[in-house]
Amino acid sequence: MMNLDTAFLPNQETVFEKDFLSYGYSLSARQWGLLRVDGKDPLLYICEIPVNQVNLLDMEDRTFQYGIVVNDITRIPRGPYFIRQPVPVVFDLTRRKTLNQVTLSCIANGYPTPEFQWYKEDFESDQLVSKRIDPLLMPRHTVSGGLLIITNPEEIKDRGKYHCVASNQYGSIVSESVQLSFGFIGEFNLKRSSENGLEHWGKAIYCDPPQYFPDIQYYWVRDVFPNFVEEDSRTFVSFDGNLYFSSLENIDRGRYSCNVQSTVSSNGRNGPFFSVEVRQHPNYQQLKFPNNFPKSFPEAPRVGEDVRLECVAFGYPVPNYNWTRKGAPLPKGVVITNYNRILVLPKVKVEDMGEYVCRATNDKVSIEGSVTVSVQATPVFTIPLGDMHMDRGEDLLWTCEAFGIPDVNYLWLRNGQVLDPLSLEQGDRERFEIRENVLIIRKLDPDRDQAMYQCKASNQIAERYSSGQLRILDIKPSFAKKPLESDIYAADGGNVTIACNPEAAPRPKYVWRKDGFAIGSGGRRIILPSGHLLINPVSMEDVGNFTCTAENRFGSDSSTGRVIVLRGPVFVEQPPNRILTTVGQTEQLRCRASAEGILDLAYIWKHNGITLRFDSSPVDFHDNLEAAHYIRSREGSLEINNITLGQAGEYECVAKTSVGRISTKTHLFVYGPPGAVGGVQVLELTSSSAVLRWTDGATNGDPIRLYMVEGRTNWNQTWSVLAMNITAKDVDRLTSRKEAQLINTVSPYSTYEFRISAANTLGYGPSSIPSPQYNTRPDRIFQPPTNVGGGGGKTGDLTITWTPFVGQQQNASGTYYKVFWRRLAGVDADVTEESEYQSQIVKHSRSAGLFVATVDRNRRYYYTPYKVKVQGCNDVGCGQESPEVSIYSAEDVPQVAPNQVAARAFNSTSLNVTWLPMDLSRKQMRGNMIGFRIKYWRRQDKEDASVFYLSRSTRNEALIVGLMPDTYYWVRVMAYNGAGEGPQSERFLERTFKKAPLKPPTTVQVVAVNPSTVRVTWRYVAPSIEEEPLIGYKVRVWESDQDMSTANDTLVPLGRKLEAYVTGLSWGKRYNLRVLAYSQGGDGKMSSPTWVFRMGDDSDVNSSVQMNVAILVLLASVILSICQTFTYNLGLYT
Structure with missing residues (x-):
């Protein structure tokens, strides 16, 4: 087309x-x-459809309820129909002792409930005869419903095909025939000779299985059962039962056994063990396919079965495999497994037929083999027979059609008997005609033709039945089930069809009346062949009562309905023909219509002919339109939010009811920033300037005024603005070609891409696509190196550092640096100033940004100030020198040790170390002093096991923590700077204090004294011999919403009463309180649990504090054993 x-x-x-x-x-x-x-x-x-079969169209809607009034649908009279056909059964002879019976089953439904009979099919005089199974004459057979149970099955007597017949008063139908067979496995031969093979040659070892039925699976065992043979790229167990070696190796020597198991039971047989010997051979085998490989299992597959294609090749090296199909790709869903040797076609289809090619390839050669998959198909009805409900005297054309491979043959049955027109009575022979899959019955007679009919489709594979019941009806017309609609709504100017569907047989004649007056067929009112009345066009004259009368030879019946004519919708408010707006704005398109009150009025909005959908989630309609832009009101108006250029176009509002629809249109013009420019190219390009030319894009309603030029280079793929808000001159007004010059905006020795954005009064539009790449000319370096500095290194060196130029700053190839330095006068008289700069060229890329000059070989100019500067150069020339910067040469280690080092115990785990202040001059420190290193170790340990503590401070004291209680430690101190540490001091021995109190105070009680004071009491803590003597106690209080580090301690010296008054508390605040003992060893363990309390006011305390505090103390003693934290409101009680 x-x-x-x-x-x-x-x-x-x-x-x-x-x-x-x-x-x-x-x-x-x-x-x-x-x-x-x-x-x-x-x-x-x-x-x-043929003209003479048009009457069948009306009959297709008939069901078994046609002409019958039945409340229970399960009791509708109908002939039998099969729900489940019987299936083939294999009786396992090995399980006779546990289950010595076999059951065949068919299930059919109908009303009255069908009765079942079973038949066995035998050949007599070369003719297939069905013999009815009579349980009275055959005591081993039982028929129960649709079940046939055979007790103690006998293979010779009972094997064969069976079918069942389901019957009731409306006829009989025959089921599909199924096979009853007997499964068995014979015994292996007990002896088997050895097998011999050649190294690097292929070998097939045959299973030689016993006799069996119906099928078996193969398992190969090596040396001992159940050591099953593992398949790999060389070894393969085929569905044909054989064991294949693509290339024998010495490791394949051994004793093998083939084992089989029946597919219908768990029983199997173990074959005899035999030896496999591998002999050496001077040559290896070329690739070849053995035993008609590739193979298909099964060889003649049926549609719906799994087809397994196998491919194995003999030869060395061991080959790889690949599957293809000639003339077509492999079907979808194929599974390739077992080192690509097996291709499985799951549930094979007719379209999977073809020639499948297996290619075996190794390093030496490649060979191909093919197998043709030809699929057979059991008959499947594409047009089933179905039930027919016909009129007396009508002609019936009954069709069934089935697909199968090979082609199917058809046979017709009536009530389970073959229907042969030649065997009918003389009067029926002319009425019945069979044309393969078509049955024609002329002048239907209910007394002779009503029955159950079956179409049998069969081929060499199987046979299938499709059944149907033929009912011939005599029914007086009745509108009881389908009367005319009481109210029929029609649109003024539209059309309406008034359905008239009575139940009647034979087909009735129809008469229509309006308000009691007969209506003829013609003009605006046409009586259709189906009996329906078509009115086209509808007008207000058609308002009234319409009556349909149906009449046949058995009587007549009528039904009446009222036609109500409704007018279509009318617009009350419409949008203007043109709407102008800008990008980002919101516009409302007004649309409102009125309609008949009983009708639902719906609105549809279209954009450029595409219907807009107003879903709960955004939905893409076309290109870049999104539902999020649109909101529709109940009155029908459309609101467009955050308008983009994509929302421009034609909008149509459609107002519709069930009787009519109207529409109105408007055009939305959207102004916005310009579109992207195109054709960006460079006309001239120097080391720092460029001339660009381009073509303007769409103006989108407003002239272009300014441009922005962006660029990116090979050094940096990020776009950067080169020129902003520039103008351009016209080159060709006809094509909108523009040109602009950029001065001092690009970098030399760079590969540039350019893009341009245009702007109007509404802003900048999108950028153009990047231009082709262009190279700028090289030039000298424009700027001096930055971040010049240095210092550090080993003694005698001057380290100078700077930030190397990145690619875009180098401006040409061959970038290098000139480094300058000169010594300044120091604080010491022996350091003299240099008047001239020394210099050095640095070209090595590895040392870019770093240069180390040797300025002091005699350790004289350690930590000496220098002036340094750096200059960048390339193949074109040198740039500016950097500003001078002062740095220091490398430091030397300190030359003096701290004096009068002493240590004092601070607590049980800390020592406070002190020494005399040191001279921090250049001669003594040889650099900038950083701090001190403190070396300490236990007295009983060697000095090599010492630990260092680093104090980054010039103070002459330091605290060493993390020590062991009551232990002697040696300490040394040394100064250090950036070059390292100086000489060590003399060592000093000191002992840490004994342990801090290990037990917490107990029985802590808190009593309110006034709104800002509480009284705290506790019990005495007795120190052990491992602890320092007590100095006193601390009552630690802090606000509950603060950290414990903010706590205030109230000290109670030893010897005083064990109580403390904590003052200065604030009304209404919540506090935490704990008590601890302390000594020279430090703070001991705190009381537990934590006391939490809140302070009250004076009146609360004066009125009730004494009584309630006493209650709280008693309550605390009870709760103490079950709680970890108390909360008391001191002063506020009820």
């Missing part, structure tokens, strides 16, 4: 739900064409 759009019928809505097409006729356009449908409405398609 050259132009698909012309095939569609005109004036169709474009909605996304209608994803199907039907071929139909348009009354308005008076033409045939494609119609968009949702796939749910019936009869929206073309049906081709």
Whole structure:
């Protein structure tokens, strides 16, 4: 079809739900064409049928309820129909002792409930005869419902095909025939000779299984059972039962056994063990396929079965495998496994047929083999028979159709007996005609033709039945089930069809009346062949009562409905023809209509012909339109938010009811920033300037005024602004070609891409696509090196550092640096100043940004000030020198040790170390002093096991923590700077204090004294011999919402009463309180649990504090054993 759009019928809505097409006729356009449908409405398609069968269309809607009034649908009279066909059964002879019976089953339904009979099919005189199974004459057989139970099955007597017949008063139907067979496995031969093979040659070892039925699985064992043979790239167990070695190796020597198991039971057989010997051979085997490989299992597969294609090749080196299909790709869903040797076609289909090619490849050669998959198909009914409910005297054309490979043959049955017109009575032979899958019965007679009919489709694979019941009806017309609608609504100017669907047989004649007056067929009112009344067009004259009367030879019946004519919707408010707006604004398109009160009025909005959907989540409609831009009001208006250029175009408001629809249109023009420019190119390019030319894009309603130029280089892929808010000159007004010059905006020795954005009064638009790449000319370096500094290093060196130039700053190839330095006069008289700069060229890329000059070989100019500067150069020339910077040469280690080092115990785990202040001069420290290193170790340890503490301070004291209680420690001190540490001091010995109190105070009680004071009491703590003597106690109080580090301690010296008054507390605040003992060894353990209390006011305390505190003390003693934290409100009690 050259132009698909012309095939569609005109004036169709474009909605996304209608994803199907039907071929139909348009009354308005008076033409045939494609119609968009949702796939749910019936009869929206073309049906081709012979003229003499048109009457069958009305019969298709008839069911078993037609002409019958039955409340219980399960009791609707009908003939039998199968729910489940019988299936083949294999009786396992090895399980006779546990289950010595076999059951065949068929299930059918109908009303009255069908009765069942079973038949066994035997051949007599080369003819297939069905013998009825009579349980009275066959005591081993039992028929119960649809079950046939055979006790103590006998293989010779009972094997064969069986079928059942289901019957009730309306006829009989025959089931499919199924096979009853007997499964068994014989015994292996007990002896088997050895197998011999050649190294690096292929070998097939045959299983030689016993006799079996129906099928078995193979398992190979090596040396001992159950050491099963593991498959790998060389070893393969095929479905044919054989064990294949692609290339024998010495490790394959051993004793092997083939074992089999039945597919219908758990029983199996173990074959005899035999030896496999591998002999050496001077050559290796070339690739070849053994035993007709590739193979297909099964060889003649049926549709729906899993097909397994196997491929194995002999030869060395061991090959790889690959599967293809000639003339077509491999089917979807194929599974390739077992080192690509097996290709499985799951549930094979007819379209999977073809020639499958296996390619085996190794390092030496490649070979191909193919196997053809030819699929057979059991008959499947594409057009089943179905039930027919016909009129007396009508002609019936009954069709069934089935697909199968090979082709199917058809046979017709009536009530379970073969229907042969030649065997019928003389009067029926002319009425019955069979044309393969078509049965024709003329002049139907209920007394002779009502029965159960079956169409049998069979081929060499199987046979299938499709059944149907033929009912021949005599029914007086009745509207009891389908009367005319009481109220029929029609649109003024539209069309309406009034359905008249009585139950009647034979087909009745129809008479229509309006308000009691007969209506003829013609003009605006046409009586259709189906009996329906078509009114086209509808007018207000059609308001009234319409009566349909149906009559046949058994009587007549009538039904009446009232036609109500409704007018279509009318617009009350419409949007203007043109709306102008700008990007980012909000516009409201007003649309409101009025309609009949009983009708629902719906609004549809379209943008450029595409229906807008107002879902709860954003949905893309076309290109970049999103539902988030649109909001529809209940009155029908459309609000467009955050307008973009994509929202411009034609908008249509459609107001529709069930009887009509109207529409109105408006155009929305959106002004915005310019579109992207195009064709960006460079006309001239120097080391720092460029001339660009481009073509303007869309102006989007406002002239372009300014431009922005961005660029990126090979050094940095990030776009950067080169020129902002520039103007351009016209080169060609006809093509909107523009040109602009950029001065001192680009970097030399760079590869540039440019992009340009245009702007108008509404802002900048999107950037253009990048231009082609252009190279700028090289130039000398423009700027001096930055971050010049230095210092440090080893003694005698002057380290100079700077930030190297990145690619875009180098401006040419061959970048290097000139480093300058000169010594300044120091504080010491022996350091003299240099008048001239020394210099050095640095070209090594590894040392870029760093240069080390040796300025002092005699350790004289340690930590001496220098002036330094750096200059950048390239192949074109040198740039500016950097500003001078003062740095120091490398330091030397300190030359003096701290004097009069002493240590005093601070607590049980700390020592406070002191020494005399040191001279920090250059001669003594040889640099900038950083601090001191303190070396300490236990007296009983060697000095090599010492630990260092670093004090980064010039103070002459330091605290060493983390020591062991009551232990002697040696300490030394040494000064250090950036060059290292100086000489060590004399050592000093000191002991830490004994342990801090290990036990906490107990029986802590808190009593309110006034709104700002509490009284705290506790019990005495007795120190042990391992602890320092007590000095006193601390009462530690802090606000509950603060950290304990903010706590205030109230000290109680030893010897005083064990109580303390904590003052200065604030009313209404919550506090935490704990008590601890302390000594020279430090603070001891705190009391537990924590006391939490809140202070009250004076009146609360004066009125009730004494009584309630006493109660709280008693309560605390009870709760103490079960709680970790108390909370008391001191002063506020009720």
